[in-house]
Structures are given as structure tokens and as C-alpha cells.
Amino acid sequence: MKLLLVTLLGCSLLTASAQRKPTPAVHKTTANAKPAVAPKSNERLVEIMTTYGNLTVKLYDSTPLHRDNFIKLVQSGFYDSLLFHRIINGFMIQGGDPTSKYADSAQTVGEGAAPGDRIPAEIKPYLFHKKGVLAAARDNNPAKASSNCQFYLVQGKVLNDVELNTMECRVRGNNPAYTYTDAQRNVYKTIGGTPFLDQNYTVFGEVVSGINIIDTIAAQPRDARDRPLKPVRMQMHLLN
Known part of the structure; x- marks a missing residue:
């Protein structure tokens, strides 16, 4: 399954493979660490520990299929030692392909999936691609169903x-009635993001602590496939 994550420059996505046992290098914290930010309602917090530091994401209650699937994978240790296998400075960092765990530097990764079906789309007009959101990668299926494991964290840029x-006109190709609210515009003009992805991929969480880690990872040297030259690995655990 080739996953699709289109950019304004027409960036391709991913392809996959696996081999060699990795030696994970991540910044660890104890599994019973206190949440950096108190969740609202039943929102769950996940710590993502990476080679370059840790960040905390909250999972939205309004996207329960993606939330529950992500929690299940985190609890099972699915993401531990996987790579952020695709990084584009000014755009996003992507990971979660199980074939990346043992992949050597010559292999192209990005087509892997967890056992099971895609996750049905949960695209909401009020969830948009501001900097720091957690969203699901997907292939080019007409239902816009998500990969059941691959995800990306948005970096993006500030827009005017x-x-x-x-961008609004472009998004209307997916949702003819779509209009950015004043609040959404203000976020894109101050914090930034990737509005050309809106209404096309499911956003299901956001970073609440450590957002600078996205910038650090996105800035790492990469090859022609957008894969970091030095492995950027992850581990995850639930904080609540």
C-alpha cells in the first residue's frame, strides 16, 4: 500500500521494506510521568520519545476511531523503535511504518501497515492542519480512509x-461549503501550518508539549527520498 501525502510541490510519499535489528536512541522518561498539560474531557495524552527529545500529544475525543486505534498501538508497543522515515522542513515529519524497524539505510520505507483494515475517515471542518497537529497518512482511496498506523506531525509555515x-479555494474542492473562520486564519497567520491538506486527511490530535522537537527533526539532513540520513527513532507510552 503506497501512502499518499501530497504537497504543493507535488512531493511523493513513501515506500517500504525491513531488515537489520536497530539500536534505538530515544530520550526516555518513566512510564508514570505526569502529563505536561491536563487533558480536557476524556482526551488521552501520549508521550512520543524521539532521538532528539520528547513531545506530548493529546488525542481528540471527536475522532474516536483514530484515537482508539492509536491508543491500542501505543499500548501494544507497536511504535517502539520505528523510524520517522520521511521529513520535509517546512512541511511535516512522518513515521509509523512497521517495516522501518529493521530497515537499513539503502531501503525505501513507507508502504507498511499494521494488521487489519484502514481507519474510516473522521474529517471535521473544525480540525485543521495548524502547526503541531497529529494526522493520519493515507493512500489514494476515494473514501479518504486512513492508514491504520502511519501518521505525521505538521510543521508547516506562517501564511498571509x-x-x-x-488555500481556501483549493480546500473547497474537497468541501464546497468550507470557509476558514477568523480564529483559524489567525492561527495560520501566527503559528502556521499546512492548510492545503485541510479536509483531505484526518487530524486526530495535537502536540501540547515539546513542539520544538518537530522543528529539530524536520531540519535534519535527508536523502533524495526525504529519509533522514541518521535514524530518528521513536518510543511511545500513555500518560493517562
């Missing part, structure tokens, strides 16, 4: 009103 007007 002219750029946002252009």
Missing part, C-alpha cells in the same frame, strides 16, 4: 491572507 484565500 492572500495565501490563505488561495
